[in-house]
Amino acid sequence: MNNGAVSERDLAAAVARFAPDIIGISVKTATLNAARKTGSLLRSIRPDIPIIVGGAHATVAGQMLIKEPWVDIVLSGECEATLPELCTRLMAGDPVSEIAGVFTRQQRDEDRQSYSFILHLDELQYPDYSLFPGAVQDTLRTGYPLVTSRGCAFQCVYCSVPLISGRRFRKRSPEKILDELRGAVSRYGVRAFEIIDDAFNLDMDRAKEFCRQLIQSDLRLFWSCPNGLRADRVDKELAMLMHQAGCRSIMVGIESAVPDVLASIHKGETIEDIEQGIRRFQKAGIRVGGYFIIGAPGDSYRAQEKNVEFIRKTGITAHFNMLIPYPGTALWEWTRAHARYLADIEEGLHFSDSVDKVQPVFETDDFTAADRRKAYTMVHTRIRHFDMVIPRGTTCPCRVARVLHFLWTYDRMSFAAYPLRQLLNLVKRLFHDKKREGERNS
Numbered sequence: 001m002n003n004g005a006v007s008e009r010d011l012a013a014a015v016a017r018f019a020p021d022i023i024g025i026s027v028k029t030a031t032l033n034a035a036r037k038t039g040s041l042l043r044s045i046r047p048d049i050p051i052i053v054g055g056a057h058a059t060v061a062g063q064m065l066i067k068e069p070w071v072d073i074v075l076s077g078e079c080e081a082t083l084p085e086l087c088t089r090l091m092a093g094d095p096v097s098e099i100a101g102v103f104t105r106q107q108r109d110e111d112r113q114s115y116s117f118i119l120h121l122d123e124l125q126y127p128d129y130s131l132f133p134g135a136v137q138d139t140l141r142t143g144y145p146l147v148t149s150r151g152c153a154f155q156c157v158y159c160s161v162p163l164i165s166g167r168r169f170r171k172r173s174p175e176k177i178l179d180e181l182r183g184a185v186s187r188y189g190v191r192a193f194e195i196i197d198d199a200f201n202l203d204m205d206r207a208k209e210f211c212r213q214l215i216q217s218d219l220r221l222f223w224s225c226p227n228g229l230r231a232d233r234v235d236k237e238l239a240m241l242m243h244q245a246g247c248r249s250i251m252v253g254i255e256s257a258v259p260d261v262l263a264s265i266h267k268g269e270t271i272e273d274i275e276q277g278i279r280r281f282q283k284a285g286i287r288v289g290g291y292f293i294i295g296a297p298g299d300s301y302r303a304q305e306k307n308v309e310f311i312r313k314t315g316i317t318a319h320f321n322m323l324i325p326y327p328g329t330a331l332w333e334w335t336r337a338h339a340r341y342l343a344d345i346e347e348g349l350h351f352s353d354s355v356d357k358v359q360p361v362f363e364t365d366d367f368t369a370a371d372r373r374k375a376y377t378m379v380h381t382r383i384r385h386f387d388m389v390i391p392r393g394t395t396c397p398c399r400v401a402r403v404l405h406f407l408w409t410y411d412r413m414s415f416a417a418y419p420l421r422q423l424l425n426l427v428k429r430l431f432h433d434k435k436r437e438g439e440r441n442s
């Protein structure tokens with residue numbers, strides 16, 4: 001259902017047609033409301049079918065989730081081995097409560113078997129996309145999602161990766177990864193892939209070996225790392241090898257360019273480390289973007305202005321997220337003690353196409369919700385990402401009026417220069433198009 005809009009009517013019809021024995025719903029905190037709506041609808045039309053809920057939110061908040069009336073079983077942790085076992089037992093009518101990671105309403109807390117992580121990732125089968133619709137398979141050609149490792153040893157206070165994937169860095173061998181890629185090329189016509197690991201370059205030697213084998217292979221693929229790399233885990237050699245192996249763009253987790261804020265989130269690296277890493281990637285010919293957080297402990301409107309200065313200085317692109325605390329993280333505890341909650345975490349949006357939709361879920365005396373929203377608008381105005389603050393579908397005159405309003409409010413120095421530059425670009429583009437057309441005609 002993530003791959004396209006499905007109406008309630010279509011969903012009911014699909015359930016009647018397919019007649020499932022079991023329904024599974026994967027939930028992230030951000031999709032809990034949607035999952036709740038879908039699960040409740042399914043529960044009302046087919047109360048006899050067990051609904052299993054898994055995914056990241058099931059792993060960090062299983063105890064809360066099992067209290068929801070539409071949920072029969074929560075399956076936390078990595079489920080490649082436990083989900084087939086759970087299905088087999090459900091079909092046979094056998095008890096399921098001793099399966100690791102399972103929560104049922106009948107269980108007592110002390111009877112729950114905690115999940116363990118899969119140690120040997122090479123033993124897992126490769127993902128099979130053949131059951132997905134053709135349109136989904138088409139998207140694999142230019143962005144095949146590749147997992148080469150799981151887990152992260154760092155302890156960033158806001159991050160739920162260590163809870164979901166563990167603190168131990170588990171890795172696949174380059175041979176198996178390349179074998180999966182070869183299969184993806186022949187089955188789906190893949191031309192480019194995206195590494196979506198939690199921390200691909202945590203083990204630099206392994207990352208280098210993967211690149212070397214990819215360079216030596218017959219595969220000629222472009223790739224990127226959109227999930228965020230550690231900027232302190234790259235040397236000149238790794239950056240060069242990544243570029244040689246086809247990597248053209250990466251994202252880096254920066255979070256804040258202000259040393260005090262960076263220290264408060266226990267990122268384990270300094271802004272100097274981060275800048276050095278960015279320069280290494282850039283010198284190798286790899287485009288770099290940075291992830292930033294709005295609302296970390298110690299953050300402020302002024303600190304966000306510093307982030308924009310850092311973005312301009314390093315020439316990176318940037319993506320800003322409004323901070324949402326996740327259960328089980330150190331930030332969750334910190335906000336419980338030092339912040340005021342304004343909404344449930346599932347109501348929060350990290351980002352949107354409109355500042356009106358971005359709802360900070362907590363605030364502090366030093367950085368109120370109103371200032372967080374102003375900071376969100378200011379940073380996107382100054383980096384010219386107006387699509388993140390003005391809703392899609394806004395009419396052209398309204399859009400122009402809002403852009404001018406934001407520039408006047410948050411970037412007054414550019415108020416006159418920006419429209420002039422846009423006009424100049426437009427003229428240049430028209431001139432260029434005209435020239436191309438003339439060349440084609442002659």
Ligand code: SF4
Binds near residue numbers: 154159160161198
């Ligand atoms: S933010 Fe990145 S480096 Fe920090 S704990 Fe999470 S995955 Fe590890």
